[in-house]
Amino acid sequence: MTISSAELAEIREVTSKLLDELQLEAYLFEVEPRDELWELNVECAIDNGWETFKLKVNKDYFQHADDDAVFHHLLINEWREALSACKVKTSK
Secondary structure: OOOOHHHHHHHHHHHHHHHHHOOEOOEEEEEEOOOOEEEEEEEEEEOOEEEEEEEEEEHHHHHHOOOOHHHHHHHHHHHHHHOOOOOEOOOO
């Protein structure tokens, strides 16, 4: 599988926007290209430190989440559930 650096940068940007939308208190992430199901590794703040979560994501979802409401909502809902242990920002 060949992926251009521009394509990977675009997918990282979309991923960053989606994770920001989840309002996680603190996180780091990495997207690892695979054949069909890519891997998203998210390290986030939890109540007692940090934890790493590995999520499988369909490449098409990554590519279309920014301009397709269905893919966007699928990812947001799936990630919100998978990352539910992560601390979220609180309004002050």
